[in-house]
Amino acid sequence: MSKILVVDDEKTIAKGLKFALTKENFEVFVAYDGAEAIRLFQEESPDLIVLDLMLPEIDGFEVCRRIRKNSDIPIIMLTARGEDIDKILGLELGADDYMTKPFNPRELVARVKAILRRSHTQATDQAGMQVIRLQDLQVDLFQHKVRVRDKDVDLTSKEFALLSLMASHPGRVFSREKLLEHVWGYDYYGDARTVDVHIRHLREKMEPDPATPQLILTVWGAGYKFREGKNV
Numbered sequence: 001m002s003k004i005l006v007v008d009d010e011k012t013i014a015k016g017l018k019f020a021l022t023k024e025n026f027e028v029f030v031a032y033d034g035a036e037a038i039r040l041f042q043e044e045s046p047d048l049i050v051l052d053l054m055l056p057e058i059d060g061f062e063v064c065r066r067i068r069k070n071s072d073i074p075i076i077m078l079t080a081r082g083e084d085i086d087k088i089l090g091l092e093l094g095a096d097d098y099m100t101k102p103f104n105p106r107e108l109v110a111r112v113k114a115i116l117r118r119s120h121t122q123a124t125d126q127a128g129m130q131v132i133r134l135q136d137l138q139v140d141l142f143q144h145k146v147r148v149r150d151k152d153v154d155l156t157s158k159e160f161a162l163l164s165l166m167a168s169h170p171g172r173v174f175s176r177e178k179l180l181e182h183v184w185g186y187d188y189y190g191d192a193r194t195v196d197v198h199i200r201h202l203r204e205k206m207e208p209d210p211a212t213p214q215l216i217l218t219v220w221g222a223g224y225k226f227r228e229g230k231n232v
Helices: 011-023 034-044 060-068 084-092 105-126 157-167 176-184 193-206
Strands: 003-007 027-031 048-052 075-079 097-100 131-134 137-140 145-148 151-153 216-219 223-226
Touching: 003 011, 003 034, 011 027, 011 105, 027 034, 034 048, 034 060, 048 060, 048 105, 060 075, 075 105, 084 193, 097 105, 131 157, 137 157, 157 176, 157 193, 157 223, 176 193, 176 223, 193 216
Parallel strands: 003 027, 003 048, 048 075, 075 097
Antiparallel strands: 131 137, 137 145, 145 151, 216 223
């Protein structure tokens, strides 16, 4: 039975989501503020978090930041605001998906199932290949660790997924739509700008000069690819 942590200060919404998820045989824990969310995350080790953006004490962005320091657990962000900046910022921090209130609880349950299913599939696919070594890059798929030029690089879960996909296929060009499909899944409702944001962050963390990237290259009019060759 998968564990779900629901975090929302609107008790009606939180209890409604708990009811909908429990009906689908999930074990559900509920937190009404950010501090309680972090405590339950540490104590219960859930498999996925449904996280509201606007929370008392510690907001959803900060909760996401703290959790991402130590875990790649899937996170679905909830927000009552429709601005793209909120959605993209949440995804930059490592959220896997977002939903804007009001929403149908059945749709959220469907997304929870899809994300958990995708996470399981990715773990299964990675079981046969533990470490990618290419040029000056080392990607440990099992431990989710990355080293570039003998230095550790701290990545969010989506940044890691993008990097591991492209590094596994050096020279192959991936369109933005194909990267969305592979990394976020068919059920993702965002747009291609999300890919550009994550690629920019990867370059800032990995490239000596992000303005002239040597690892992740732009193929104008087509998408992105990981550089081929023995030396960067």
